[in-house]
Amino acid sequence: MNLAIFDIDGTLIQYHRKRNDGAYVKALSEVFGIAVEDSWNGYVSSTDSGILREIFQKRLGRNLLDSDISRFKQSMALWLEKEYGEEPFNASPGALEAWGGLLNHPEWKMAVGTGNFEFAGRFKLASAGFELGNIPLGTADDAEAREKVLDASHHRALEVHGLECFEKIVYVGDWIWDVKAARALGWDFIGIADDKTAPTLRKAGAETILPDFKNFISVLETLPVMP
Numbered sequence: 001m002n003l004a005i006f007d008i009d010g011t012l013i014q015y016h017r018k019r020n021d022g023a024y025v026k027a028l029s030e031v032f033g034i035a036v037e038d039s040w041n042g043y044v045s046s047t048d049s050g051i052l053r054e055i056f057q058k059r060l061g062r063n064l065l066d067s068d069i070s071r072f073k074q075s076m077a078l079w080l081e082k083e084y085g086e087e088p089f090n091a092s093p094g095a096l097e098a099w100g101g102l103l104n105h106p107e108w109k110m111a112v113g114t115g116n117f118e119f120a121g122r123f124k125l126a127s128a129g130f131e132l133g134n135i136p137l138g139t140a141d142d143a144e145a146r147e148k149v150l151d152a153s154h155h156r157a158l159e160v161h162g163l164e165c166f167e168k169i170v171y172v173g174d175w176i177w178d179v180k181a182a183r184a185l186g187w188d189f190i191g192i193a194d195d196k197t198a199p200t201l202r203k204a205g206a207e208t209i210l211p212d213f214k215n216f217i218s219v220l221e222t223l224p225v226m227p
């Protein structure tokens, strides 16, 4: 059995007109009075939890407490509804069909590995029409480093399916940190990128890059076996 783990933002779902982390930015401002851009390339981490810790250290000069995280999440949940409730996220072209096609695939299982906090990841996927059922998620609640989040997702998938290992694991993502995390774990990688971002992914080491999910399952089925 093989496992495909999917990133959410820019991968399963498209970037929103209001960008994807508007609720995160609004909650930071509302709860802690910190203004940031909805852009995360200047951070060491690529997860909600890791970025929050970095922002705390840089901007407030103190450590993040559990009580900070829960206040932040409460505010963010309200902002998700306010910002995107009436203007939902859209699935990437072909993503809902690929998702449906993999649900009962004889050789592939699915999981989600995202930098979102779990509630935010679930909100975005539901908003775009994905039914999660018992598909396992690894999220920013599991760890601050993306490769640890992905590994949590992988282990949850093993548990759900009662397996000891997967023969092949592929991470499907849209950004440099996704390529790096897949490489750190020794997994395959499929990039989802348009003409603008494909060169960046290629430079980061991605070999298989698709513009969307329209041929995704056949590409997945013919991936070469890793040496």
Ligand SMILES: [Mg+2]
Residues within 6 Å of the ligand: 007, 008, 009, 010, 011, 173, 174, 175
């Ligand atoms: Mg992404």
